[in-house]
Amino acid sequence: MKQRTLFSALAVSAGLLTASTVLAQTKVSTTVAAPASAAKSQLVNSIVVVVNDEVITRQELNERINLIERRLKAQGTALPERADLQKQLLERMILDRAQLQLAKENGLRVDDVILDRAMQRMAEQNKMSLQDFRNQIEREGTSYASFREEIRDDITMQRIREREVDSKIQISESEVDNFIAADANSKLGKQELNLAQILVRIPENATAEQIALRRARAEEVLQKLRSGGDFAKLAVTYSDSSEALKGGEIGWREQDRLPQLFLDAISKLKVGENSDIIRSSNGFHIIKLSGKRDAGGTKAGPASVQQTHVRHILIKVSQIVTESEARQKLLDLKQKLDSKSATFEELAKTYSADGSASKGGDLGWIYPGDTVPEFEQAMNKLAINEVSEPVQSTFGFHLIQVTERKTEDVSKDRQRMAARQAVRERKSEEALQDWLRELRDRTFVEFRLEEK
Secondary structure, X not given: OOHHHHHHOOOOHXXXXXXXXXXXXXXXXXXXXXOHHHHHHHHHOOEEEEEOXXXXXXXXXXXXXXXXXHHHHXXXXXXXXXXXXXXXXXXXXXXXXXXXXXXXXXXXXXXHHXXXXXXXXXXXXXXXXXXXXXXXXXXXXXXXXXXXXXXXXHHHHHHHHHHHOHHHOOOOHHHHXXXXXXXXXXXXXXXXXXXXXXXXXXXXXXXXXXXXXXXXXXXXXHHHHHXXXXXHXXXXXXXXXXXXXXXXXXXXXXXXXXXXXXXXXXXXXXXXXEOOOEEOOOEEEEEEEEEEEEOOOOOOXXXXXXXXXXXXXXXXXXXXXXXXXXXXXXXXXHHHHHOOOOOHHHHHHHHOOXXXXXXXXXEEEEOXXXXXXXXXXXXXXXXOOOEOOOEEEOOEEEEEEEEEEEEEEXXXXXXXXXXXXXXXXXXXXXXXXXXXXXXXXXXXXEEOOXXX
């Protein structure tokens, strides 16, 4: 299997693996002069960036550059100058480190059970056994142990994004109505578009001078493209988007899930062409239309759908309540339910940290896609009145009980649900980029690249 095929199925954003903390390796005594033989090793592993109260070392940076260069070659992407790649990579490592620090502050952690499941899913997606998957990773130059930790970091960052961004996106009924009306009036069939982008980000609260400088940078990129420059190479060199290190590739998306700004920009493009500069709240974009295909299906969804009436008890993880304590608490509550010494409603009202606690944990009728995947998967496996084992999601740990199921004609409800999800996806990318920009701007960063 080619390297690109393997890593395209992974949940690692942009093919970039997150940093491991190596603080212990960077501390050098200043009270005793280091021997000449040690000076070289200290230089190799000197601190290049301080991110809040953690550091990124030169050794860590060099290892990551070598890794990314191998992957870009495997993808067929022309390599930028090493100095440009170093700058791009450092920014990504800083942003990753800031997200991991925030997750830690909020008590978010991915335990070994969750990580093992993720690794198993990756192996299955690549049609491999776990051992074959491990062997393939190591053949590609990465130790399996470090790969596991990198995936742990990636899942952790996804969870903090869900908590800080996705959970705060608001969708109004009028937005749903407008989406359905526009979809009904559209003469186009369902299409999927393969896009790439170069984003020149504008800092939060930027001055007119800063905006002009960022615009000039975008103009420089556009001129290079018009002169025959390679889009992927220029994305690696110039783009501030999360996809930069894989040549700006966003990948295949259903057209109604894309921001309207992007759709307008590419509406008259042929495959292989790129747009002019477009402006969003995040910065200046150049979009490339890499492919187009029929997505299949029809606008009208299926006439019926299964609904589940469910209730739950939620214990949240925090700096005070650890994951093991939350899980154990729910196991104790489940024992009470199994022994019939308490009812689900009573325990939910007393212990649940969810807003549904006052209703005995009742979430009402749930449609497919209404809740997070971990919750929905566990819910769907339950028999009526069966109580689950503790289930972990981005919100904490749950005990879940299904009280009823039904299947009926809900085509209009389903249409609105699908429309709501499409609007959410349109908003989510811009909301994520806004949040990442804010996080980067409030992160203390001290560069020490020039120190000898």
